[in-house]
Amino acid sequence: xxxxxxxxxxxxxxxxxxxxxxxxxxxxxxxxxxxxxxxxxxxxxxxxxxxxxxxxxxxxxxxxxxxxxxxxxxxxxxxxxxxxxxxxxxxxxxxxxxxxxxxxxxxxxxxxxxxxxxxxxxxxxxxxxxxxxxxxxxxxxxxxxxxxxxxxxxxxxxxxxxxxxxxxxxxxxxxxxxxxxxxxxxxxxxxxxx
Amino acid sequence: xxxxxxxxxxxxxxxxxxxxxxxxxxxxxxxxxxxxxxxxxxxxxxxxxxxxxxxxxxxxxxxxxxxxxxxxxxxxxxxxxxxxxxxxxxxxxxxxxxxxxxxxxxxxxxxxxxxxxxxxxxxxxxxxxxxxxxxxxxxxxxxxxxxxxxxxxxxxxxxxxxxxxxxxxxxxxxxxxxxxxxxxxxxxxxxxxxxxxxxxxxxxxxxxxxxxxxxxxxxxxxxxxxxxxxxxxxxxxxxxxxxxxxxxxxxxxxxxxxxxxxxxxx
Numbered sequence: 001x002x003x004x005x006x007x008x009x010x011x012x013x014x015x016x017x018x019x020x021x022x023x024x025x026x027x028x029x030x031x032x033x034x035x036x037x038x039x040x041x042x043x044x045x046x047x048x049x050x051x052x053x054x055x056x057x058x059x060x061x062x063x064x065x066x067x068x069x070x071x072x073x074x075x076x077x078x079x080x081x082x083x084x085x086x087x088x089x090x091x092x093x094x095x096x097x098x099x100x101x102x103x104x105x106x107x108x109x110x111x112x113x114x115x116x117x118x119x120x121x122x123x124x125x126x127x128x129x130x131x132x133x134x135x136x137x138x139x140x141x142x143x144x145x146x147x148x149x150x151x152x153x154x155x156x157x158x159x160x161x162x163x164x165x166x167x168x169x170x171x172x173x174x175x176x177x178x179x180x181x182x183x184x185x186x187x188x189x190x191x192x193x194x
Numbered sequence: 195x196x197x198x199x200x201x202x203x204x205x206x207x208x209x210x211x212x213x214x215x216x217x218x219x220x221x222x223x224x225x226x227x228x229x230x231x232x233x234x235x236x237x238x239x240x241x242x243x244x245x246x247x248x249x250x251x252x253x254x255x256x257x258x259x260x261x262x263x264x265x266x267x268x269x270x271x272x273x274x275x276x277x278x279x280x281x282x283x284x285x286x287x288x289x290x291x292x293x294x295x296x297x298x299x300x301x302x303x304x305x306x307x308x309x310x311x312x313x314x315x316x317x318x319x320x321x322x323x324x325x326x327x328x329x330x331x332x333x334x335x336x337x338x339x340x341x342x343x344x345x346x347x348x349x350x351x352x353x354x355x356x357x358x359x360x361x362x363x364x365x366x367x368x369x370x371x372x373x374x375x376x377x378x379x380x381x382x383x384x385x386x387x388x389x390x391x392x393x394x395x396x397x398x399x400x401x402x403x404x405x406x407x408x409x410x411x412x413x414x415x416x417x418x419x420x421x422x423x424x425x426x427x428x429x430x431x432x433x434x435x436x437x438x439x440x441x442x443x444x445x446x447x448x449x450x451x452x453x454x455x456x457x458x459x460x
Contacts, residue, residue, distance in 0.1 A: 016265040027258060032251035045257045050336025052261045078336050085342070120239045128247040146209065147241075148249045153211045171209075172202045175237055182240065 019059045023052065026068045029149050030075050036133055036144045037079040047082060051075040069155040072145065076159055121183050131181050139174030142167055195223040200230045208234070208241050318414070318425070321407040321434070324381045326418040329399045329436040332377060332388065338397065339375035339390055349376040353387050359431060361387040361402035364454040371398065371447055381406065391447070396439040398447055406432035413448055415441070424448045428455055 030051055034044035051074045055062075062070060123131070132143055138160065145156045157164045195203075200223045206212045207220045224231045332338050341352040350363040356378050365373050374390040379401065386406070391398040409427040416423050422444045424435040433451070437444050 020262070020265050024258075024261070027253045027261065028251060031253035031257065032249075035251050041254075045254070045260075046335030048253065048257060049260055049264075049334065053264060053334070053337060056265065081336065081342065120236055120243065123243065123247075125247040125249075128244060129249060132244075132249065144249075147244045148251075153206070153209070168202050168206055171205050175205060175240065176201075179236060179240055 015059060016056070019056050022067050023055055023059075023071060026071050029068055030071050032148050033072055033075055033141075033144055034079065036140060036148070037076070037137075038082070039133060043082070047075060047078045050078045054078065066155065068149070069151055069159050072149060072151070073159040073161075076141070120179070123182060128182075131178060134181065135174055135177055139170055139177060142170045143174045143178065146171060195219050197223075197227060197230055200224065200227070201233065204230065204234045205237065208238055318407045321381070322416055322418050322423050322425070325399070325401050325406075325434045325436050326421050326423060328379045328381060328386070328388070328401065329397075329421060330419075332379065332390070332399055333397065338377065340377045342375040344373045344375075346373060349373065349389065352376055353378075357385050357387045357403075359387065359402060359404050361389060361431070362451075362455050363389050364451055366391065366447070366450050366454070369450050371450065393439055393443060393447070396437055396443075398435055398437040398439060398444070400451065401434040401436070403432050404430065406434060413445075413452075415445075426452065428452060 027048070031044060031048050034047045034051070035041065038044045038047055051071060054074050054077075055071055058074075064070075132140060132147075135143060141160060142156055145151045145159060151159065153164050153167050156167045160167065162170075200220055203212065203216060203220050204224070207217055212220065224234050341349055343349060344365070344367065346363040346365045350360070353359075353361055353363075353376060361376075363373070363376065367373060371391045371393050374392050374397070377388045377390060377399075379386045379388045379399075381401065381403070384403070387402045389400045389402065391400065407425055409432060411427055413424055413426040415425075421436050421438055422441050424433075424444060426433050426448065433448075435444060435448055435451070437447075439447070
């Protein structure tokens with residue numbers, strides 16, 4: 001460890017250059033996930049900065065496969081640690097899936113299979129963001145990793161540290177909650193999108 | 195395939211994550227089940243709507259600046275690109291911190307650090323500046339601790355092999371100073387142990403090293419950039435406590451640490 005620390009400045013700069021080229025292009029992605037996890041811009045920025053600090057620190061041991069999920073996994077850990085530090089259980093434990101009582105019933109109640117309920121109201125961008133942001137963890141996380149960060153199921157599984165099967169069930173549950181909230185949300189321009 | 199299975203798999207179908215065999219199964223089920231067909235349609239529409247809604251976020255320019263600032267770059271480039279919050283800019287003795295951002299988003303009202311180092315330089319003021327810099331740096335989000343635990347028996351072994359000294363890690367929780375964890379820091383390019391404490395919102399960095407400044411058993415106090423700094427030597431180690439905690443409470447901290455250190459061989 002000591003040797004690594006004493007690495008000469010040139011090597012450090014070369015490493016920083018490689019890191020910059022590899023990691024900076026994903027800044028928007030990292031920031032987006034941070035926004036949805038931390039729920040406010042200032043905390044998100046702090047988390048992103050810490051994520052890049054840690055990523056740089058561990059860049060030597062980075063062996064792939066893909067930079068984006070690697071960064072997002074680090075970010076997730078940063079956010080997790082921050083919630084632990086604050087003594088909040090924002091990043092819900094993994095058994096949340098199995099505990100229906102931990103959710104607010106209206107959010108995931110299956111809508112009636114009537115055509116009306118099944119149709120999707122038109123919502124403006126801001127409302128969609130708000131609905132996603134209002135999803136409980138860990139469903140918000142998988143939805144964002146999928147819809148915003150556009151990760152594959154396998155990558156989501158790696159970032160969230162759960163099996164692919166869990167990713168699939170969380171996505172299904174998360175989207176069901178989202179749909180219920182979606183149709184319940186006050187739409188600016190009511191109307192169905194089919 | 196039953197409806198419960200279909201409900202999960204139809205999302206994978208929408209997302210293009212299903213292999214051909216399962217995709218056929220889902221489509222066959224949907225063809226014979228109005229409920230699932232409706233769901234597939236709805237979720238497809240929702241996915242479509244989400245794709246169209248601009249859910250992406252653009253990282254603000256100042257954040258990009260902060261991150262670029264922490265990457266070591268050649269000096270010429272650095273002056274052009276690096277964005278540093280003014281309050282933490284100091285003109286001198288920055289070079290060896292090269293890679294670290296000096297800016298911080300945390301309010302300056304946060305921390306105090308106790309640092310133990312293996313230091314050879316003897317200039318008190320220089321060291322004081324360095325430990326305050328290290329303190330400020332540590333206040334950057336997530337930068338405070340490498341090992342985060344209130345268990346002194348976890349913190350202490352963590353330093354093994356990372357620094358040349360075995361820094362005393364003293365639990366003062368009962369005295370109102372919460373042990374947050376430990377961190378490896380650098381003072382003048384040398385690894386230094388920092389034991390991190392907190393009182394209310396104020397972080398205390400306690401830096402510990404074999405030689406860090408001019409050894410004297412009596413506690414010296416000074417204020418650097420608004421941070422209160424205390425330095426003393428004991429048991430062949432130099433201790434530097436830095437915090438924005440008020441001077442009276444920081445003195446109380448120093449006194450508790452000293453007393454505990456004298457009382458135990460750790």
